[in-house]
Amino acid sequence: MAISKSRKKIVKKAKKPAKKARPKAPAKKAAKKSAKKTAKKIAKKSAAKKSPPKKIAKKKIMKKKAAGALKRAVRRTTTEIQPALPEAVLLHIDDLESMVAHASREASERVSAEAKKFEIGVPTNGLAAPQGELPWEYGKDRAVLLVVDPTFVFTYWEVTNDSIKRATESLGNDGKLTLRFYDVTRTHSIEGSNFWDVEVFDRLGNWYLRLLGPEQKICLEVGLKNSAGHFYALARSSVMRLPPQGLAKPGPIKWMVVTPAGDKLISDVEDYTDADLDLLKRILGPYFYDLLMRGKLATITGSSIEAIFYEVENFIGLQAGAGESPGSSPWSMA
């Protein structure tokens, strides 16, 4: 019970008025122990999770867990998917390692400003246990894909024993539960599209999958596959399109008028020229333009509030007061 331990420590410490009582400091030891235990427990678990992580005392554990879960998911994905992957989704160990390292670093560095509005000085007791546990299963065949970022998707599935029995009757007894991912970027339907299979063991489960490029359209089916390669689909997800990671290809610029009353009119269309690209470059300035062209903009701007708060916290003590505009501002170089 890491939380109650840490609470006791906080109360004890708080009784010493001379000491500065920072609410976060005391639970570190408990957190470390608990993190080790949690890591061991999770290592034993299969990909399917039926309940959320519990008894987590402090941010660091959550961050370790988050990074750990990501790492594990990626490793599973690497080891089990790689043989069946088409060229478009080949994973490289180096990429994975660097991604995991990046994720761990991000996780350990992340200090959320928004989370501060939830800080009232002590961990919560959460009161009593929840009224009831959540259902282990819903008794339906379901496959769902969710976009996490331009190269990362989360999927979960459930198939019933009855459905597995039905599939077995059709395929024979050597059918194995399989996730089949379709790349429907060009085909717009699963017919004739590239696919790759991942064998799974649990009829309920979830998975993180890293893909090579953004803007792919993918779809998932869960079903049984026999040794002859025949696949019996039990559930299919909707098609998800991964978001783009950079500037769109040049194309016509359309202008639209929408009046305050809500009337809409496409007024005119013009070609996109080099002058337009130059204008965008000058508007953004070379720093942000370069990030945009390298597909790195989202990692800067999207995280700015949280990341910048972290910077601010670390910055305290090094420098204070309004300084000059950062060199990245285009107008400061104008």
Added chain:
Amino acid sequence: MTKGYLSIVLHAHLPYVRHPEHEEFLEEQWFFEGMTETYIPLLDMFESLFLDGVDFRITMSLTPPLISMMTDGLLQDRYSRHLGKLLELADKEMGRTAHDWSFRPAAEMYYHKLHRCRYIFEQRWGRNLVAGFKHFQDMGKVEIVTCGATHGFLPMLRVSHDAVRAQIAVACDLHERHLGRRPHGIWLPECGYYPGLDEILWNNGIRFFFVDSHGILHADSRPKYGVYAPVFCPSGTAAFSRDFESSKQVWSAKEGYPGDFRYRDFYRDIGFDLDFNYVRPYIHRDGIRIMTGFKYYRITGATNHKEPYNPHAAREAAAEHAGNFVFNRQRQSEYLHGLMGKPPIIVAPYDAELFGHWWYEGIDWLNFVMRKTACDQKDVKLATPWEYLCWHPKNQMATPSESSWGNKGYAEVWCNGTNDWVYRHLHEAAFRMSEYAKLYTNPDDNLRRALNQMARELLLAQSSDWAFIMNSGTMVEYAVKRTKDHIWRFNKLYEEIKHLQLDMNFVAELEWKDNIFPEIDYRVYA
């Protein structure tokens, strides 16, 4: 001559936390702190700007959970009681620091601010702050936009189209009920957008929303003016983009506004620092030390040694930083106007609670920014997005890319190993809700009440705050419990209806506990 528009956007939101079953509840403190440190000071600021004849403009989201809490009688009573205790503590602090000139100025500041706070809450707005915000909305000074009904992160809910539609429709209805008109705009929860969402917004009468910078820069058509002009989605809804420069200007380490040594330190609080018996009546009833809001030290530097807080010096710093901010917006507008040949709109969105709560002097800073922009120069004009669209109805057409303003710009904060387990249950509950909404078109009164309560439980479970908290690692147990409780209650009602065993005592208990959206109609899921 106006060379650019500045649109400051405050996103005011807290999750719905109201526990009538307990006399005192720790997490209700979030709301109390927000009231004392952010929402009431903001209203006070609006009033002072108006009385001084400052032609200010600001855009603010008031999320449905926040509106519901601000207008809830029980929470109003509890806040009044909380404020009474703070005033009692302020009195004591005046005595304690009577001969201590290091801390006396801060003690006096708290004393006067809290009395002002009580006046604004009790007398000026009769305990209903939403009426105060509506007052300034009706004057045309504040553009109030809505948000998802319970701040559900919509890209993760889109598996059920009905669930997304309900988040928007329920929010717009509640907004209209409390603010007297349909919202022109919306702050999408966590700025979470995906292509196609704009159609749902348009169908609900919403004309604009906000995305993070990469949402526009990665749009399906190259944005001619970058993030400094909105784009119209094919549906007709406009998307405004966050300006990363003004975000950096405020929060960047290089600028360091909130990190200035003169500003108040967030962590040092007498709830932890003073003798236990002295603070005992003002901390948690179980004796757990919590923050009281009385903080006497300034940031000072990267050291554990902290100097006493000087309110006058801090206010001076806020004025300096506001001057710096406005000066930079002038230069930015000049530069962009020269390139674009028309005034850019600089959209600067922030979490409202960071002003006052985290950055204590943030409200002063905003106040100075409003005054300096409105009165001290003519290059930059304060404007709301709706005003901009009325003045500039012709804009580029493009569909923004899927994006959010969370860490790394997409959905990772709300979908990772700490919180991904919730989606299986949230999606199934949404499917079940749609199933019943289509099935029961003409229910009797009891069934209608149960179905409406199912809709409330589903919406409360969908709040992105729970996944956010699970990810951040602070107050995790509460977030897990809330998610499980709402889904469990939803499923229990589902099963009871399915087996024709509806327990109306249970329904009544839930109506009493989870009383958000009293006018909800479950058929929004049909």
